[in-house]
Amino acid sequence: MPATTFYIPSVNLMGSGCLKEAATAIESYGWKKALIVTDAPLVKLGVVGQVAELLASHNVTSVVYDEVKPNPNVTNVEHGLAILKENNCDFVISLGGGSPHDCAKGIALVATNGGDIADYEGLDQSAKPQLPLVAINTTAGTASEMTRFCIITDDTRHVKMAIVDKHTTPLLSVNDSDLMLGMPPSLTAATGMDALTHAVEAYVSTAATPITDACALQAIRLISDNLRTAVTDGSNAEAREQMAYAEFLAGMAFNNASLGYVHAMAHQLGGFYDLPHGVCNAILLPHVQAFNAKVASPRLADIAAAMGCDVLGKSAEDAAQDCIAAIRTLSADVNIPVGVAQLGAKEEDIPTLVENAMKDACGITNPIQPTFEEVAQIFKEAM
Numbered sequence: 352m353p354a355t356t357f358y359i360p361s362v363n364l365m366g367s368g369c370l371k372e373a374a375t376a377i378e379s380y381g382w383k384k385a386l387i388v389t390d391a392p393l394v395k396l397g398v399v400g401q402v403a404e405l406l407a408s409h410n411v412t413s414v415v416y417d418e419v420k421p422n423p424n425v426t427n428v429e430h431g432l433a434i435l436k437e438n439n440c441d442f443v444i445s446l447g448g449g450s451p452h453d454c455a456k457g458i459a460l461v462a463t464n465g466g467d468i469a470d471y472e473g474l475d476q477s478a479k480p481q482l483p484l485v486a487i488n489t490t491a492g493t494a495s496e497m498t499r500f501c502i503i504t505d506d507t508r509h510v511k512m513a514i515v516d517k518h519t520t521p522l523l524s525v526n527d528s529d530l531m532l533g534m535p536p537s538l539t540a541a542t543g544m545d546a547l548t549h550a551v552e553a554y555v556s557t558a559a560t561p562i563t564d565a566c567a568l569q570a571i572r573l574i575s576d577n578l579r580t581a582v583t584d585g586s587n588a589e590a591r592e593q594m595a596y597a598e599f600l601a602g603m604a605f606n607n608a609s610l611g612y613v614h615a616m617a618h619q620l621g622g623f624y625d626l627p628h629g630v631c632n633a634i635l636l637p638h639v640q641a642f643n644a645k646v647a648s649p650r651l652a653d654i655a656a657a658m659g660c661d662v663l664g665k666s667a668e669d670a671a672q673d674c675i676a677a678i679r680t681l682s683a684d685v686n687i688p689v690g691v692a693q694l695g696a697k698e699e700d701i702p703t704l705v706e707n708a709m710k711d712a713c714g715i716t717n718p719i720q721p722t723f724e725e726v727a728q729i730f731k732e733a734m
Contacts, residue, residue, distance in 0.1 A: 355560055358517060358606050360486075360497050363524045365599065367592060370405065370487065370527040377485060377523070378409040385413040385485075386440040388431055388455035389447050393417075393489065396533065402446055402487065414438045419447070422511070422621050422628070423454035424504040428468045431458040435482075442483040445521075448542060449493030449502075449628065452486050456501040456519040459484045464518075468503055472512040474712060479518065486521040489530045491581070491594035492542020492629055494549060494602025497524040504622050511622035513712045515609075526599055528592040536582045539594075540685035541629030543578040546570065546598040547681070548632040551640065551654055552611040553604035555647045556716040560608065567604035571657040573597035575681065582685045612721065613639045615714035616730065619704040626694050633687040637678045638733045639717075642725065644671045647718045651675070692734045701730045 364373050377385075385406060393399050394417050403413050416431040435443070435458060443462075445455030457468045459481035464471070471477050486496035495501075501514040534542075550570040553563050574597045580590040616639070617631035644651055652670030655662050658677040662670040688694060705726045708714065721729070 355607070357562060358499050358520055359603060360521045360524045362522065363497060363526070363599070365526050365596065367529050367588065368527060370525060370530065373485070373487065373523065373525040374405045374409045377406065377411055380483070382442040382483060383411060384438065384440045385411060385442055385444045386431065386435045386438065386458070387413050387415045387444045387446055388419060388458060389415065389417050389445070389451050390419045391417050393447055398489065398530065399446060402444070413444070414440065419451050419454045421450055422504045422625055423450050423457070424506050425468055426506070427454045428457035428461065428503060431455070432461055435462060442485065445484065445486045445496070446489065448488070448490035449495040452493065452495035453501050453503060455484060455486070456481065457503050457514070460501070460516070460519055468514070469505060469512060471514045471516060474515050475517060476514070477516050477518045481518050484521040485523045485525065487525040487527070487530070490534060490538065490542040491531055491591070491598040492545040494546065494598050494606070496521060496526065497599060497602050498606040500606070502618065509623050510707050511618040513618065515712055526595045528588065528595045531591045531595060532586055532588065534585060536585065537686070539582045539585060540578070540687060541627055541633065542598070543574060543581065543594060543685065544633035544636070544682060544687060545629035546594070546601045547574045547678070548613050548636050549601035549605040549610070550574070551636065552613055553601070553608040554654060555640070555643055555650045555718050556608040556611060557718060558608045558716045563604040563608040566600045568653065568657045570597045570600035570604065571654055573600070575658045578681065579684050609716040610713040611639065611643070611717035612708070612714050612726070612729070615708045615711035615717070616704070616726065618711055618713070619707045620691055620696055623700060623704060624695050626691070626696070630687060630694065631691065633682050634689070634691050635729070635733050637675045637682070638729050640678065641675050642721065642729055643718050644668070644675070645719060647671070690734050696734065698731065698734055701727050704730055
């Protein structure tokens with residue numbers, strides 16, 4: 352096995368009520384003024400005000416940029432960066448789910464490296480560490496609060512740029528499950544299936560290691576055991592906390608083993624039609640794994656067992672089919688649409704979607720490198 356590097360934030364706070372510990376930690380770093388990158392719903396819910404007050408009680412002032420879109424774009428990064436510079440902020444706080452985290456990473460990276468965020472598309476294109484970033488998570492899905500992945504939409508090209516850079520890893524991640532109790536069922540389902548996709552793709556990845564395998568399988572177990580409850584009973588503190596651990600474990604897995612063609616394809620749907628990332632992943636996941644089963648059946652059999660399937664005495668091929676069926680069942684149970692056509696995707700756009708998917712950095716570690724025709728067929732089946 353070749354030498355590997357394991358990426359993770361320096362400090363990670365987990366569990367109910369850990370937001371208060373985060374404020375103490377922020378004060379200890381000596382930073383004075385934060386740019387809080389978030390979205391409008393969290394302002395309306397009072398979460399942003401709660402964080403700003405907590406910071407103030409620890410001698411840290413803040414300004415807010417709350418215009419982040421569900422699929423953050425180049426303009427979001429530019430606007431946030433302008434506010435950061437105007438107010439002489441010395442660090443960034445991302446507050447929310449994957450969208451604020453990714454936008455904040457873009458802002459913090461350009462703040463120290465200069466240029467435009469598009470300059471950093473690809474793998475490790477930056478020269479300097481980003482401005483210090485604290486990522487406070489409010490969803491259990493993307494794991495962007497602890498990864499080196501930053502996804503920004505280029506509206507002119509209608510593509511999502513995958514920026515994979517060690518310098519975008521936050522210094523401090525905060526997963527206080529109390530902040531997740533108010534998540535609506537649809538968001539809980541989409542982010543939970545996003546986390547499942549991270550774990551599955553990391554486990555079948557060609558860059559998987561024993562460390563990422565352990566993280567991925569435990570994440571899959573926790574998601575299988577807790578996502579349905581978190582969706583149907585959002586105030587269930589135990590389910591919320593277990594999902595927070597699950598999404599973090601899945602993040603540890605894919606942050607180091609990378610992903611596959613589910614993400615390579617989902618990024619194109621999100622960039623082209625402005626669709627929710629987690630839902631696109633959930634729809635594509637069983638279709639891509641059915642394709643991968645040609646070479647990855649033993650690994651998919653392990654996933655089937657982690658999802659609670661009885662695979663004793665079954666062949667790897669049969670157990671892999673159980674895995675795909677279990678993914679479909681979980682998706683249906685949390686009310687994920689069955690096809691991307693329901694979201695507005697059109698079959699005539701498939702050639703463009705395929706072309707862009709085959710350029711996406713996430714596809715490099717897929718267990719099979721598909722042809723143009725094979726990716727097109729998967730898109731058709733997912734319609």
